[in-house]
Amino acid sequence: MAQTDSSLASPKQIHIAVIGTGGVGSCFMLQLEYLYKQMCKRPSSPKLSLLLVARSSKIVYDQSYNGLPFEDITSRLENSDQTVLKLPEIVDYLTAAPSKSILVDNTSSQEVADFYPRFLEKGINVVTPNKKGFSSSMKLWEDIFLAASRSGAQVYHESSVGAGLPIISTLKDLVETGDEIIKIEGVFSGTMSFLFNSFAPVNGSGGKWSTEVTNAKNFGFTEPDPRDDLNGLDVARKLTILARLVGLPIQSPTSFPVQSLIPRELENVTDGNKFLQELPRFDAEMEQVKVAAENEGKVVRYVGSITVATNEIKVGLQNFDRSHPIAMLKGSDNIISFYTKRYGNSPLIVQGAGAGGDVTAMGVSGDLIKVIKSLC
């Protein structure tokens, strides 16, 4: 089989190109080096060859396709004077590679995601935590999977929902084996999880809303401008991905109701710091929300849900009994519950850190291993 089919004496080569070396990208590079070393130990494993590493304004790549050494790759990228390749040039470069290649997109760039169909139609496999390709227009989603099915190239994006947690693989298994998805519900944002677990804890009273948002920012749990978390778009994108995997034709992440936690008056203030300065004026509103939940014996949480039968997607505040798994979440954990016909009243639940460089990179590395295995 794998070993005897090969007509070459040398082990199979698989080329890797990586775009993006930020928080996730830098963790991924370490995991890739680990994988490379593990595979070198097994003579029957394919040989990984790192062809290209790029970030917005820098690139290092091997024009002769021999592969780059892993050592000091980051500093060699920073010191590189190679002319940056545009995306069509990267497509051409990988298309001309002497064996199969995998593009790892560790950016959150719409521009890169828009190019996935071009990579895939050339037989270049794509692995990414970037939500944009799968949660923007329905046309891009269709183009991606049509290109993949035509060329046989593969596209994996486990970390686009819940970072390294097995969310997308689990949903695909449920759907492909013929289970009927009834409802998916959960806390999909590490930032929102942290904010509400602190603001409205199951035990104790929590702090003021603006204080908790400021704390979350200071702990590094929010985007540089916290409004990029509070607008709910990140959660809406994740639900768009899951709903499409179930088969619902969701046109865009703005085609269903998403409750923004940005007061209308603060939508247009110039920056995140100014926003945080003004936010205390609205603490009373959020306090009302908290107290209303408490009066029902509940706590408020920011959740997303997909009800398949009615094609209904909701993102926003909801009250939960204090003993509900969503209420009892800790820290910045995500929790996702799959209610299905087979699992009945007792959903299949996956819970754990849903953000962070290492765990997000782990989802990418796990996908990469799946593609590598399938190419052997």
Next chain:
Amino acid sequence: MAQTDSSLASPKQIHIAVIGTGGVGSCFMLQLEYLYKQMCKRPSSPKLSLLLVARSSKIVYDQSYNGLPFEDITSRLENSDQTVLKLPEIVDYLTAAPSKSILVDNTSSQEVADFYPRFLEKGINVVTPNKKGFSSSMKLWEDIFLAASRSGAQVYHESSVGAGLPIISTLKDLVETGDEIIKIEGVFSGTMSFLFNSFAPVNGSGGKWSTEVTNAKNFGFTEPDPRDDLNGLDVARKLTILARLVGLPIQSPTSFPVQSLIPRELENVTDGNKFLQELPRFDAEMEQVKVAAENEGKVVRYVGSITVATNEIKVGLQNFDRSHPIAMLKGSDNIISFYTKRYGNSPLIVQGAGAGGDVTAMGVSGDLIKVIKSLC
């Protein structure tokens, strides 16, 4: 790629042989038929060909390798007068198949599991929920994976732990991407889960131990002889599998301490009914265990854990705070927590039904899809 590599005009054929048509096997056959129909809809998909279905004393198979129709397969098996093939004959039959084949073992037979190396060394892939191959002697485990690595055949056994829950795939992803497993802890038995959630509920006082065991048996949550659950061996087998996947060289499921809940005096009574009649004599002992936990403000549960650094595996009773996820489990759910270096103090948790024909078969079907994809 997949489509263009093929030198034949017709779609690739993949042969399936199924042994075992009991609770899991009968659910699996329905899911297999669903997969078959889905794949027929996609012209680029491989063609599944059902070659053989067998149970202990019956077999139906197609000597000319054209494949059996799915319709009424169960009644055709029951009415078949084909001479039952012995395992070496099934190996030979599948080895002579004109294209790649997958053996699905839906039995819990040690005899079939002992033959996995013979199937695998002939390039026949193996998919199974049967724990025996992976939790018996270390030699069998090694023979299985050595045979697989030599021939390139694959072996998947997701449902051997937690039924269809993504436990084994998650652990493999963690290990293969270089995370460090610190501890695995959980409730691994649907029977034990149901028993303790009823006997020592978080709210209320629960029933007598012997009453709860009798109820569990009447609800179909135990083996015909409840001692086969209460001896803890089922949980020990699951922990053996997980520990070996982490890299611990566990010789057998009896090479670490396992707390049996069968009173010594009742170990040798003739059958399960006699056992249940005698069990009330020991209610006071279990009541003491429950009260001792309550006096600490806790509840007692039957759990398993693997602590990697100390190579320590434990199976037995343990007390948990009432707000602990293990304490709050409902019904017959399993819960498995992975404590790892990357996930820190907040483990990756998977929870849900860990037993039942449909969800166990789902794990088998999910594995089957993975093998099929890799053969394309």
